[in-house]
Amino acid sequence: PVRSGRWQIMINGESYKVIVAEAAKLALENNRKATGVDQNHFERIFIVKLLMDQNDPKKVAGAVGFSVREHKIYIFKCKTALLGTGGCVNVFKTRATAEGQGRAWFPVWNSGSNYAMAAESGAEMTMMENRFVPARFKDGYGPVGAWFLLFKAKATNALGEDYCATNLEESRKLYGKYVDSLGTCMRNHMMMIDMKAGKGPIKIHTDVALQKLSETMSKKEIKHLEAEAWEDFLDMTIAQAGVWAANNMEPEKVPSELMPSEPYLLGSHAGCAGLWTSGPEDFGPDEYSWGYNRMTTVNGLFTAGDGVGASGHKFSSGSHAEGRISGKNMISYCLDTKGEDVSFSEDHDELAKEIYMPMETFAKYSNYTTDPNINPHYIRPGMMQQRLQKVMDEYVGGVGTWYMTSKSMLEEGFKYLDMVKEDSLHMAAENLHELLRAWENFHRILAGEAHARHIHFREETRYPGYYYRGDFLAID
Numbered sequence: 001p002v003r004s005g006r007w008q009i010m011i012n013g014e015s016y017k018v019i020v021a022e023a024a025k026l027a028l029e030n031n032r033k034a035t036g037v038d039q040n041h042f043e044r045i046f047i048v049k050l051l052m053d054q055n056d057p058k059k060v061a062g063a064v065g066f067s068v069r070e071h072k073i074y075i076f077k078c079k080t081a082l083l084g085t086g087g088c089v090n091v092f093k094t095r096a097t098a099e100g101q102g103r104a105w106f107p108v109w110n111s112g113s114n115y116a117m118a119a120e121s122g123a124e125m126t127m128m129e130n131r132f133v134p135a136r137f138k139d140g141y142g143p144v145g146a147w148f149l150l151f152k153a154k155a156t157n158a159l160g161e162d163y164c165a166t167n168l169e170e171s172r173k174l175y176g177k178y179v180d181s182l183g184t185c186m187r188n189h190m191m192m193i194d195m196k197a198g199k200g201p202i203k204i205h206t207d208v209a210l211q212k213l214s215e216t217m218s219k220k221e222i223k224h225l226e227a228e229a230w231e232d233f234l235d236m237t238i239a240q241a242g243v244w245a246a247n248n249m250e251p252e253k254v255p256s257e258l259m260p261s262e263p264y265l266l267g268s269h270a271g272c273a274g275l276w277t278s279g280p281e282d283f284g285p286d287e288y289s290w291g292y293n294r295m296t297t298v299n300g301l302f303t304a305g306d307g308v309g310a311s312g313h314k315f316s317s318g319s320h321a322e323g324r325i326s327g328k329n330m331i332s333y334c335l336d337t338k339g340e341d342v343s344f345s346e347d348h349d350e351l352a353k354e355i356y357m358p359m360e361t362f363a364k365y366s367n368y369t370t371d372p373n374i375n376p377h378y379i380r381p382g383m384m385q386q387r388l389q390k391v392m393d394e395y396v397g398g399v400g401t402w403y404m405t406s407k408s409m410l411e412e413g414f415k416y417l418d419m420v421k422e423d424s425l426h427m428a429a430e431n432l433h434e435l436l437r438a439w440e441n442f443h444r445i446l447a448g449e450a451h452a453r454h455i456h457f458r459e460e461t462r463y464p465g466y467y468y469r470g471d472f473l474a475i476d
Contacts, residue, residue: 020320044068047113048355048439050081050121050301051344058122059299061342064351068432073352079342080300080330084323087266087273087306088112090385091448093393093400094262096139103239105134105141106264111440112447114307115265115274119446124276124297126309129454131263132271133403133466135188137204138259142240144204146232151225153209155191155258157199167193174474175464184270188260188465192402203255210252226252262399263466265451267306268319273451274309277302292329294322300333300342302326358438362428378428381437387423388445391416396452397467406470410456417449 028041047065054061062077089106096103119125136144147153157163164182167190172179179186191202214222229251233240244251267274278291295302304326305319314322353360358381365377373380379387392398395413397405405413424445429435460476461468 016316042074045074046436046439047085047117048442050117051075051346052121052298053342054345055343056299058297059342060121060301061344064346064355066355066432066435068436071432073348073355075348075351077342077344078300079337079340080302080333082323082326082330083114083118083275083296083301083303083307084305084326085113085117085307086110087264087268087271088115088444088447088451089264091265091388091392091444091451092262092396092398093386093389095259095399100139103139103141104264105136105261106132106266110266110306111443112265113440113443114303115450116443116446118275118296118298118301118303118307119450121298121301123301125450125454126274126276127454128265128273128309128450129458129462129467130265130267130271130273130309130312131451131463131466132266132269133185133188133260133263134270135184135191135202135258135260137240137243138201138257140237140240140243141261142233142237142243144258146229147204147206147209151206151209151213151229153204153206155202155204157194157202159199161194161199163190163194163199163202171464174461176475178464178475185463185465190465191258192260192465196402202258204258205255206251207253207255260399260403260465262393263397263403265447267308267312268314270312272310272312274307274311275303276310277308292333294326294329295333300337302330355439356435358427358429359431359435361426362430362434365428366430372430375428378426379423381427381429381434381441384420384424384427384441385437385444388420388441388448391420392448392452396448396455402468403466404468404470405455407456407459408471410452413452414449414456417445417452421445421449 031040032038044067045065046068047063049064050060051062051064053059060078060081062075063081064073064075066073087106087110089104089108089110091112094101094104102108115125115128134141136142154162164187168179170193171186171190175186175189194200195202210222210226213225217225230241244256249256265271265273275296277294277296279288280293281289292302294304294308304322305314308322361378365375366372368377369375391413393400395405395409395416397403424442427438427441429438455467455469459469459472461473462475464475
C-alpha cells in the first residue's frame with residue numbers, strides 16, 4: 001500500500017465502497033431469514049427527529065421521518081439507534097455561486113442532522129467550535145493530497161516564495177510551538193497572510209512536479225503517473241477535471257490556483273466537532289469510558305464518523321471502523337437490556353402534522369400572490385438557506401471576513417440567528433423535494449448555532465487558519 005506518514009494508507013474508494021456494501025447486503029439478508037421480517041432496509045427516508053422514552057427522557061425510543069418519494073411518514077421504535085448522518089455543509093455562504101453553488105468540498109447532503117437531532121435529544125456536544133477549511137484547487141475543490149504527497153508538488157505565492165517559510169517567524173509570535181508542527185490550519189494561516197497582503201494568487205506547481213519526476217522516470221512511467229492523477233479526480237472530484245477543461249488548462253503543463261474554502265463542520269477528516277461519547281475501556285483516562293463504546297450521553301443512542309466529537313482524522317476507513325465498533329456495542333446494549341421495553345408518547349397524527357407543516361403552509365398561502373416565490377406569509381427553503389448563510393458568514397467568521405469574528409460580532413449574530421429560527425417556522429414547501437430542503441434547514445440552523453456558541457465560549461483563536469477571534473488572537 002501507498003503510505004503517507006505513520007498512520008495513513010491510500011485506499012481505492014471506488015472499490016472499497018462496493019466491498020462494504022456487499023457485506024451489508026448479506027447481513028440484511030441473513031437478518032431477514034433469522035427474524036422473518038419482510039423489510040429491514042428503508043431507503044429515501046429523511047429522519048427529522050429522535051423520539052425519547054416517555055418514562056426516561058435520557059433514553060432513545062425511536063425516530064420519525066418522511067419519504068422523499070411518497071406521501072408517507074415512517075415511525076420507528078427502537079431500543080438503540082446509530083446516528084450516522086455526516087457533518088454540516090452549506091451552513092456558511094459558499095465561494096461557489098449561482099448555478100455552481102452545489103459545488104463544495106464536503107457532501108452537500110450533509111445538513112447537520114447528526115448534530116441537530118442529538119442536541120434536541122439532550123446529548124452532550126463537544127468541540128463544536130471546530131471546523132475545517134480545506135485549501136483546495138480553486139472553484140473545483142479537487143484534492144491536493146496526491147499532488148503534494150505522491151507527486152511532491154510545491155505551492156508558492158505569486159512571487160514564487162514558499163509562504164510557509166517566509167511567514168514562519170511572524171506566525172510563531174502568536175502561535176509558538178503550534179507553528180513548528182505545521183498542521184493544516186497553520187498552513188492556511190500562512191497562505192492567507194500572503195493573500196491579504198496582495199501576494200496572490202497562491203498556486204500549486206503541478207507542472208514543475210511532473211517535470212522533475214520525468215528526470216528519473218521513463219516516458220511510459222510518466223504517462224502512467226499522469227493517468228493515475230487524472231483517475232484520482234475522475235473518481236473523486238469530476239468537477240475539478242471540468243474546471244481545468246473549461247479554463248483550457250492542462251495541470252501537467254501549467255500551475256493551478258489554490259483557495260481556502262468556506263467552513264465545514266465535521267468530525268472525521270481534519271476536524272473534530274461532534275457528540276461526546278464513551279471511549280473504549282482499555283485505553284485513555286477512566287473518565288473517558290463511562291458506558292458502551294461510542295454511545296452518547298443519551299442511553300441507547302450511538303454515533304460514528306462525523307458524529308463523534310474529539311476524535312478527528314478518522315477519514316473513510318476510520319469512520320467505517322467506528323461504525324463497526326458502534327454496531328457491536330449496540331448489540332451488547334440490547335442484550336444487556338433484554339427484559340426492558342421502550343415507548344414514546346408522541347401522537348402519530350401530531351408527528352405527521354409537524355413534518356408536513358411546510359407543505360400545508362404553501363398550500364394555504366401560495367395563491368395569495370401572483371409569484372409564489374414572493375409571499376408575506378412564508379419563506380421558501382432556498383431563501384432561508386441564503387439568509388442563514390449570510391448571518392453565519394458575516395458574524396461567525398466565514399469567507400467574507402477572512403474567517404474573523406469576535407465576542408461582539410457573535411453576540412450581534414445571535415440576534416439574527418434568533419430571527420432566522422423564528423422565521424424558519426414559516427418555511428413553505430411546494431413538493432417533497434422542497435420539504436426535504438426545509439428540514440435540512442431546520443437541522444442546519446441548530447448546527448450553525450451550536451458552532452457559534454462554542455466559538456463564543458472559547459476565548460481564544462483555537463484554530464488559526466480555520467477561524468480567528470479578533471479579541472483573542474492567541475491560542476490559550
